Amino acid sequence: MSWTAATVLTDDGEVPLRDLPVAELVSAALAVDEDSRPEYTAFLQLRGDRETFEAARSLCGSADPARRALGAYVLGELGAVALSDEGDIVVVPRDQRPFRMPAVTLLLDLAAGEPAGEPDGWPTGEPLGRPDGWPTGEPLGGRDGWPTGGPAGGPDGGTIGGTGGEVQAAIATALGHLGDPRAVEPLGAWRSHPVVHVRWTVCLALTRFASRDDDALRYLVELTADPEPMVRDWSCCGLYQAGRDTPEVRRALMVRLDDDDAVTRAEALRALALFGERRAVQPLLDALDRPPEAGDDETGEVAGLVAEALSLLADRTGDPRLLARLRPSDDD
Template identity: 30%
Template sequence: MVATWRERAGDPRGVDELVRVALAEFDLSDEELRSATGALVALQFRPTREVLDRACELCRSADADERRLGVRVLGELRDLDDPAAALPAFVGESMEVLLALAATEPDTDVLIEVARAFGYRRDPRAVEPLLGWRRHEDPSIRFFVACSLRRCSTQDNEAQVVDALIELTGDEDGAVRDYALFGLRELEVDSAEVRDAMLRRVRDPDDSAAGEALVGLARLGDERAVAPLIERLQHPDSHRIIAYGLDAAIALANPRLLPALRLVEQRLGERPDVSQAIKACTEGR
């Protein structure tokens, strides 16, 4: 991955050409992007004043597509001193532009990019507009609110962030619920409200959301995860959640899970992750 970043950062094309090509490639499908030229990524991995200024200029354009591109570039300008850390570059300058757009932008597609960009900037100033969008009618905006809030959390705003993520675990969109639960799990906050929110979703129709809820509850040591986890492990389609289920089993280390884990072993054969879960539940906490 680092080699790819260095390759993109060394793209010989000028900024004007990269912008022109990136605009043409912006709405390509994932399949089409595989054969695209990577102009957008090249811009994001060129943290120069020239690229920053051009992205800010695009954000002031009358054309919504140009504003979208400007936001995408600003959101992911990377500090290349440590590529693996993917630290943001020009945070102050980019946040000034993004916050202004958050307050005034009329185009939903641009706002989606702003909500996404806030997560990459990791700046607590983004929490206020993100909180304001948690009930937005567009599920894509709510999705990026769920994705970005965790990354902008600090000790000072954590209570607000957690409350919003708890609310989003009840969203009508499965992907939003999934990332809200993931955010709560990553924040490692333990409270009755967080546990209850996770418990409500352990049988979520979205497999990924259910998996996040089970793992989150298990890592908090809440034994209310045991019964729904047994149900999931015994289900004929448990392969759809097996990674989550084994992770939760390891965290719980509860002998009650052993019969269900043995069934998984019969279905899947000997696997290191299954063996690890069985070992953890055999030894107990």
């Protein structure tokens, strides 16, 4: 059953969530636990109408950080999907969403008024984001597109409640989804934010712009040296997705081949392989000869990235040592 068919028990009996008034959806989104919140937020986004836009505008003007964060999340994908006459979920192109440009203006104004934030107080738990089944037709970044469990699925979690960067993370998430180039400047201003989750959402959002914006690319390069492994990891992934081969990009990725984090090293290898960087051949051979222990790569993420790097670099360099690794052995 599609998430759009979800129901809620009211005084009038069981009713579809999508039929709840906007005010009730907002109240429910703010009242439920972190696991349930994305569902209510998604139904607000699904409405895609003037009433919901005005409700999100009002939320963004609140003194309560939780309400401002919710308003930002709603604006980021307001009208991003719709239901067809047959009840199927349809992705709506960004340029066909009537409230996209007003949403960008609101979010840029909101970003300008947010403080830098403090590292203490960032709440734990599952981050706000999409319900299961939300379409992935417009990925924002990351290895498999924008994560479906939340806006970024950050290393420290993060909910819309509490203090310490949740509003900035929500704004960065929303601006990334909306894809307006004016977002690059405020996103870049938060690349050294003290809260890890904010820097991570900034990294993901910048990935949207780095293929064509020089500043976004420069900020991603800087984030490859972030003290948090997951930010380094995803910034290397963003450089891969951007696909822009510059000396600065190659230098930053080469440094990450000695990173303490295995996923970051593998992401750097894959990006360098995309660019046909011959200096990555030996590090790649070393990675193939010394794979991580099974317990250190339970999801197979590192192995998958290294395998992808092998295919790319063998194709681009024609190095016989790499080509030999691609061929099945006589014992297979």
